[in-house]
Amino acid sequence: MENFPVINLEKLNGEERKATMEKIDDACQNWGFFELVNHGISHEFMDRVERLTKEHYRKCMEQRFNEVVATKALEGVKAEVKDMDWETTFFLRHLPHSNISEIPDLTQEYRKVMKEFAGKLEKLAEELLDLLCENLGLEKGYLKKAFYGSRGPTFGTKVANYPPCPNPELVKGLRAHTDAGGIILLFQDDTVCGLQLLKDGHWIDVPPMRHSIVVNLGDQLEVITNGKYKSVEHRVIAQTNGTRMSIASFYNPGSDAVIYPAPTLVKNEAKEKNQVYPKFVFEDYMNLYSAFKFQAKEPRFDAFKDVNANAGFLPTAKA
Structure with a gap:
């Protein structure tokens, strides 16, 4: 836990910029x-x-x-429940169009604050993408452009709460998965823990730190970087005491964005066999992901490799 990468963004403005950029690069390559x-x-x-x-x-x-849920889901259950999560959630969409005004039960103050928060997180996500571009040797704005599609990126927030669970050995707060999209910014509870990532075959706690933003990389950045940066499996462990708050904002490609490895990151790009990851339309990937979210990501990538190889054309987004 003491080795978990913590990045002080203020240090980008001074003598420690190089060391800070190297720390970000190491985190993206080795932690996700x-x-x-x-x-x-x-x-x-x-x-x-x-x-x-x-x-x-x-x-x-x-x-x-x-x-x-709480009074019924685990009644009489003896073995781990593998088809549900011990969480309660709602979703806010910010881009390309906001639905905040349509979500029931939110106070006007809460709507206003979440809209403002989304604007700050969108700006931060784009700043981070440019830092990744710098580390990867890509031109500034490359990743934002790759995400853009015809209508700009998609951006939304999952607001989740993980209530106390009487039998945490029987159910996960959220089952293990990688995130499908681009870059994810999480504002998590600093008093109730539970978020873990898989590193070197071991589950490691993501330390709760007050006023921090946890960043993780999604499957699309793994594809665009041709595997130099990887999305990492993570989960939420149910707790017996306290409700854990989680506000995860997903800066993702537009639905019709065509995702593929950046040519400068593909060695000997003329030889197709060296392009590890496939091309696909983001919406097509999401359609596959929605059915297999809690399974390994590699078969999802392989499915599009097969489409590319066998059909001889790029898959197109469904209408």
């Missing part, structure tokens, strides 16, 4: 995760987001979860 401090979003504002999120859970979600 890192934690940001001094990221430019004020502590006061983050405290407000946390307060409103926890208030909304208590007023609008806690009782419903207890009635529908």
Whole structure:
């Protein structure tokens, strides 16, 4: 846990820039995760987001979860339940069009704050993508352009709460998976832990740190970097005490964006056999991912390799 990469973004502006960039590169190559401090979003504002999120859970979600899930899901169960997660969630879409005004039960203050938070996170995500470009030797803006499609990137937030679980050995808060999309920014509870990543065959806790933003890489960045950076399996362990708050924002490609390895990152690019990862349309990948989210990512990549090789044309997004 003491080795978990923590990046102080303020150090990019001084003499420690080179060392900080190297630390980001190492985190992307060897962890798939890192934690940001001094990221430019004020502590006061983050405290407000946390307060409103926890208030909304208590007023609008806690009782419903207890009635529908907590009292019934594990009744009489002896073995681990592998087809459900011990969580309660709602989703906000920010780009290409916001649905915040349509989500029921949110106060006007909460809507306003989450919209502002999304704007700050969008800016931070794009700054991070350019830092990755710099480390990868790609021109500035390459990753944002790769995500753009015809209407710009998709960007949304999963607001989740993981209530106390009486039998955490029987169910995961969230089952192990990699994230399908681009770059993910997480504001997590700093008092109730539970998030773990898989590293070198071992599950490692992602340390809760107050006012930090946890960053992890999705499958699309693995493809674009031709495997130099990899998405990493992670999960949430159910806890017996306390409700864990999780606000995960996903900066993803547009639905019709064509994703493929950056040519400069493919060795001997004229030889197709050296292009490890396939080309595909992001929406097609998401359609496959939605059916196999909690399974290994490699068969998803292989499925598109087969399409590319056998059909002789690039798959197109479904209407």
